[in-house]
Amino acid sequence: MFIRPPSENPRAGCNWLADCSLVVRMTAAVVIILTITLTAVFWWSGHRHQKLIQDHLSQQMKTLSSDLVHTSKVFLGDDNLRRVEQLIQDFSTRHQLTRCRLILPNGAVLADAHEASGVQHVLPGSWPSGPYTYSIPAAVHDGTVDVQVAFDVTGRGQVVLQVSALVTGNQFLTVQVFAGYAGIILVAVFSLLLWGRYLSAPLHSIETIRHALLALASGEKSYSVLAIHNQSTPEVNGWNRIIGNILKLEEIAIERNSQQSLLVPRKSTTGLEGACDAMWHGIILLDNKMCARYANGAAAVLLGMQRSEIIGNEISTFIAQGDILKAVQETIDGSSLQRKVFEHQLQFDDAEAGQLRISVRPVRREDPGSVIMIIEDITQLRAAEDARHSFIAQATHELRMPLTNICLYVEEALENDDTNLELHAKCLNVINQEAHRLERVVGEMLSVAQIESGVLEIERDDVPVGLLIEELENDYRVQAQEKQVRLTFHQSPKLPTLYGDRDKITLALHNLLGNAIKYTTPNGQVDVRIDADENLFAVVIEDTGIGIDPNDLERIFEKFYRGKNSRISKIAGSGLGLTLAREVMRLHGGDIVAESKMDEGSKFTLTLPFKAEVA
Amino acid sequence: MEIQEHRHGAVVVLKPLGPLCLEDAEVFRQRMFEVMAKSRGRFVIDVSAVPHIDSQGLEAMVDTSEVLSQSGQSFKVCAVNNTLHEVLDLTGFSSHFESYEKVTDAVRSFL
Secondary structure: OOEOOHHHOOOOOOOHHHHOOHHHHHHHHHHHHHHHHHHHHHHHHHHHHHHHHHHHHHHHHHHHHHHHHHHHHHHHHOOOHHHHHHHHHHHHHHOOOOEEEEEOOOOOEEEEOOOOOOEOOOOOOOOOOOOOOOOOOEEEEOOEEEEEEEEEEOOOEEEEEEEEEEOOOOHHHHHHHHHHHHHHHHHHHHHHHHHHHHHHHHHHHHHHHHHHHHHHHOOOOOHHHHOEOOOOOHHHHHHHHHHHHHHHHHHHHHHHHHHHHHHOOOOOOOHHHHHHHOOOOEEEEEOOOOEEEEEOHHHHHHHOOOHHHHOOOEHHHOOOOHHHHHHHHHHHHOOOOOOEEEEEEEOOOOOOOEEEEEEEEEEEOOEEEEEEEEEEEOHHHHHHHHHHHHHHHHHHHHHHHHHHHHHHHHHHHHHOOOOOHHHHHHHHHHHHHHHHHHHHHHHHHHHHHHHHHOOOOOOOEEEEHHHHHHHHHHHHHHHHHHOOOEEEEEEOOOOOEEEEOHHHHHHHHHHHHHHHHHOOOOOOEEEEEEEEOOOEEEEEEEEOOOOOOOOOOOHHHOOOOOOOOHHHHOOOOOOOHHHHHHHHHHHOOOEEEEEEEOOOEEEEEEEEEOOOOOO | OEEEEEEEOOEEEEEEEOOEOHHHHHHHHHHHHHHHHHHOOOEEEEOOOOOOEOHHHHHHHHHHHHHHHOOOOOOEEEOOOHHHHHHHHHHOOHHHOEEEOOHHHHHHOOO
8 A cells, every 4th residue: 555646546536526636626616616716707897898888879869969959959849840850860860769750748759760650741830738747767678878958949839859879889899808717718728737737846746745644633644545646747756755754763663662672681690590590480499397489470470479479388378279288298108209289270350260280299209308389371271271161062952953854854754654645745855854954964064174274265246236136025024924923125226336245245134034933923124224334334133022131141152152041042053153244254354243232133244354464 | 542351260361352562561570460460370361353453562471571580480362363473573582472362271371
């Protein structure tokens, strides 16, 4: 393992923003900021440009309207309506107006450049005044500038001029402005690309260094992990040099401190005493008064005492077992010169019980006045023997039961009439079942033996979890229905692929689910939950069964161990299934954990890392 | 730091989870001495979950090994990873400990 360049990170793309490299994130940020800024500039410039055009047009319309009013007033005073119509027409055409007309306060139209119908061709003698003001207001509505101005025709009354024009900017100018903006964008993007290309390599290096720093902060110390490979930029070379120096300094510090630690004068002995202290077995020399003249380190440790508590003291102060004391006495007396061996049980309040083998013999047969005691720790030997005896007893029991049944039914089939087909079928059925049971027990024993001897191999390959769970569900659906147990699977629609031994994982899952159904009473419930995150795959099998006694909870994973509950002993089982399941999971780098409450149910959690190292 | 304790027959297996550095090394040393006294030296250190070790961690192991050697016993470690191997080789302490590949091998050495 080593620090990978960001682009080689296998997790890239899982969580887009979090997993993207620094280069990508920086480029994305620059592009987004640039886009937002340019959009804002465009919008603001366009807005201001439109406003300026409107203001300019409004001012222009007001000036022109004022001129038109002045001229119209003269012609209307001369009662020359035709000249006024001509003037309105010319004015509208020249200035591209959308509306240009003269009206009376009662709504009658005197002249209109765009509407001929309804126009009065004769000027009335007088008319009533209207509510119009004489100012020249300009208003902009929906892209149109409206100007309305009222004036008096001498001796007749008030006339209103209404003028409207579309706000249209200079198209050429607008195109020029926007072309300029587009040019600026192109230059900016091009510069950005050039900048990104130029900075890509150093930023890539910096990103990789950042990953290495995070690994360093999380406690990683190995140079092979922290050093950056596959890149040779100056930044990376500098980093590799720095990290190499730091780790070298740390190693030197460890070496120096450790050597100093070794140089600290330690309690050590040389010569014969040192040789005796290096012995794994305890040695005690007793004189003719049954007092200890010498005891090596192992003797003190094995008897759970300080050496000073042994040397110089009588044997009865450190060994109370009567037959040993008697043997020592007989050896000193010279009545027995043979080696005598005893097993001595140690029991301490503050230490674990132990089993010692103590040999008593004279130092020299011709001089029985001194005795040597050799003490061996056989605690683990006895524990191993007990385990072996227990295993053999359980294995014998498990093998004998199906064999006995097979023998019985074979004899029954042989003794009965050949024509009794029903009985023959029954016998064959039982023999078949028992033979399979025998095969299963032998197979499980073989697997357990292989695990213990370390020869069981895990053949890893891709294991699609979805398919595995589907098969599991199909295998146990009918069995659960027959036993009237509700079996429910809870899983996400898409399950990942594991890297492991398909057969072994299947075996573990079958054992757990088979047990859950087996130990759940009718109308009970078994729930199977499958969860997976980035690193771990977990299957939780929970039942409402008979439960496991707290004293049995950890022992159920021992070989042949079955709970002491009478309800459990009525249900067939070898006591090897859970042992195998847990060992197989541990070989994959995973585990199985059990929780249970009596009469409420049990919960088994199987966990498995996705790409675990070989355990 | 968490130190798991399992029993294999009469042998205690101590499994520290995490680096053996600084104050954790002292915690580990105390735990080793407790177990050593309780089990009369029948214990194994499973270092499979120790990613790295510093001088204090190493000193704790050497001290324990020294005490054990005074009574003819050995300091047994198992599942030593490459990083720890490098440190032990570099400091010349690899010969101070009995090293086994698996826990079961180390436990069996007490027979």
